[in-house]
Amino acid sequence: MAIGDVEAVSGHDDVYYIDTGMYDTEAYGSVYIVDAERPTLVDSGIGTNHERILEALESVGLSPEDVELILPTHIHLDHAGGAGYLAEACPNATVMTHEIGVPHLVDPERLVEGTKAAVGDQWQFYVDPKPVPEDRTEPLTDGDEISLGDRTLEVVHAPGHAPHQTMFYEPDEEILFTGDAAGIWVPAKGEIRETSPPSQFDLEACLEDVRTIEELSPETLCFGHFGPREYDDDLMETYKRTLVEWVEAVRQKREELGDDEAVVDHFAEHTRMVNVWGETKARAEERLNARGVLGYLDWKAKQDDGE
Numbered sequence: 001m002a003i004g005d006v007e008a009v010s011g012h013d014d015v016y017y018i019d020t021g022m023y024d025t026e027a028y029g030s031v032y033i034v035d036a037e038r039p040t041l042v043d044s045g046i047g048t049n050h051e052r053i054l055e056a057l058e059s060v061g062l063s064p065e066d067v068e069l070i071l072p073t074h075i076h077l078d079h080a081g082g083a084g085y086l087a088e089a090c091p092n093a094t095v096m097t098h099e100i101g102v103p104h105l106v107d108p109e110r111l112v113e114g115t116k117a118a119v120g121d122q123w124q125f126y127v128d129p130k131p132v133p134e135d136r137t138e139p140l141t142d143g144d145e146i147s148l149g150d151r152t153l154e155v156v157h158a159p160g161h162a163p164h165q166t167m168f169y170e171p172d173e174e175i176l177f178t179g180d181a182a183g184i185w186v187p188a189k190g191e192i193r194e195t196s197p198p199s200q201f202d203l204e205a206c207l208e209d210v211r212t213i214e215e216l217s218p219e220t221l222c223f224g225h226f227g228p229r230e231y232d233d234d235l236m237e238t239y240k241r242t243l244v245e246w247v248e249a250v251r252q253k254r255e256e257l258g259d260d261e262a263v264v265d266h267f268a269e270h271t272r273m274v275n276v277w278g279e280t281k282a283r284a285e286e287r288l289n290a291r292g293v294l295g296y297l298d299w300k301a302k303q304d305d306g307e
Helices: 051-059 083-089 102-106 109-125 203-216 233-257 260-269 279-304
Strands: 006-008 015-019 030-034 040-042 069-071 094-098 137-140 145-147 152-157 166-170 175-179 184-186 191-193 220-223 227-230
Touching (some): 015 227, 030 051, 030 220, 102 137, 109 279, 166 203, 191 233, 203 233, 233 279, 260 279
Parallel strands (some): 094 137, 175 220
Antiparallel strands (some): 006 015, 015 030, 030 040, 145 152, 152 166, 166 175, 184 191, 220 227
């Protein structure tokens, strides 16, 4: 699958995904199209090259005017940065995301500042997000149901990766749009990897989110990064182990080196993903995830000290 390609999600009627070419990298960022009675987009990409999503709609027989719902799983700009652009292009669409996140889609200034601080040089791949008009937003919370006409999505709060993250579950089809709650699926390597960005990564809450996925036990997981794959219990066990081992690796390296920038540099230098994502994205990903864990370790230490 190449950048811009659109494919059907195997085993599920009228659900498609597009490789958005996020960070100029194949098989990293996906957006989903649900061709329901109320056509829906799940996630929106970073805003850059959002035209690819509009072209994907046309390729499955939909026009921008047909789209009724845009559902960012959370407001990190790799999932919600395109919401304003798509709302402008899809005049009949309502943008729905967790209630914590809605104000930041309406006024994204602080979101942009936080993203620039977190992603560093990766900002070169972004565009400034367009504000979503407030009267075209609706807040979501855990347990809400979203009617797509001929199907219903259940809203499942998954705050480990970020407090504003939700998953969307369609019980009839047993399909779960995971956002980042299930980690990063790497089709080229057949493995699942951690995602632990600053500043709100919470290991314990992430593990609880994975347990929620295990309880749902869907047929298909639709990853924001990247694409769909069949669910199995071993995969989720692997992800829980991956998270724990990753946090411990960062903790031990901090203890060894005693300097956080040296820790970040170490993991960037030793990434195994250069041959998959390219050098720029692979090393930036390691930096982002290492910084997220370092921040979590500081926060956890304060909690343990009763501060």
